[in-house]
Amino acid sequence: MSLRMALLGLLTVSGPSSGYDLTKLFERSINHAWQARHSQIYPELAKMADGGLVVIEEEGPRGRKTYAITEEGSRLLREWLLAGESSRSIRDELALRAFLLPTLEPEDAVAVLREAVLSCDAKLDGMEAIRRAQDGKGFGRYALELGMRQTRMFRDWAEETAEEIERSIRS
């Protein structure tokens, strides 16, 4: 259901778009929270058109199909968002790796954590650039703020944990 909602959301804010457009939009916007390849997006759009959530608004060159969200699609998205469902489904490989770290020798764990800090810094730089480009505007701005806070939090945790492990090595 989540992929479907993500597509409905993107169609809501970006207007009628092709599967190709949506694939690119995915990469540039929600990528830090959700991922989808074109091979998943195309069939999903077809199913959604079948179910009346979107319509093919136009067919262009190179077989391009432009999808637009329907009333029914908008209603479904709204209902899904309002139905709180605090069942947070999450699958975060980085956090999983962090969790498993204490199974390593302390020295190895510290090295991995230090590397994680660097990778977070790089990620933050990228996000900062996007934010500057958007200039505090744009649909994705709340999510971007959340993504940055998330990354910063993880970064700090990794750094502090590395220090803690180092202290315990020395003592």
Place this chain on the structure above:
Amino acid sequence: MSLRMALLGLLTVSGPSSGYDLTKLFERSINHAWQARHSQIYPELAKMADGGLVVIEEEGPRGRKTYAITEEGSRLLREWLLAGESSRSIRDELALRAFLLPTLEPEDAVAVLREAVLSCDAKLDGMEAIRRAQDGKGFGRYALELGMRQTRMFRDWAEETAEEIERSIRS
């Protein structure tokens, strides 16, 4: 591969455990980063036993099977953790919902955010209780700390974003 690594990690720190134990451990430890149901865990353990990553150490009452990690399993886990692979695959439904929030009427968005704050507070209380019980010890303590920071971060974001939207409604 991630589920497999998670199971190897849990077997490393908790010692020989049954599928049932591991299912419970999953819920109480990495749940904020990765999820798995018993229907996924049981077949995975069987496959891992097939591949020599774990062995059935003991069969107890009620058909209980106790699995233990092997040398080969330990080696695989270690290699996986050291092979940085910054390909962070992430799928976070809560963040996705946050991203889609601006498609709602501002009033609805605020209501959803307020509810999220309450749900985070409840979750934090539960985590705090676990922490007090563990008294700063145990393998899961880094992960618990990370989980709490994550929840607190999201809570604050939700609260501040709700306030920001309210300000923009009034102006």
Place this chain on the structure above:
DNA sequence: TCATACATGTAAATTGTTACATGATTCT
């Protein structure tokens, strides 16, 4: 004795990844 927790599995359906496959348009 009844509820709860222990304990394991399988089947079907859905979701997601990787690889395969094709072809048009645009820019250099």
Place this chain on the structure above:
DNA sequence: AGAATCATGTAACAATTTACATGTATGA
């Protein structure tokens, strides 16, 4: 002419969820 980008799809496989299915031990 050749490369990059646009543009769409399918097939095979892997991962995950939901529902079905069964039965045992323990404590109130």
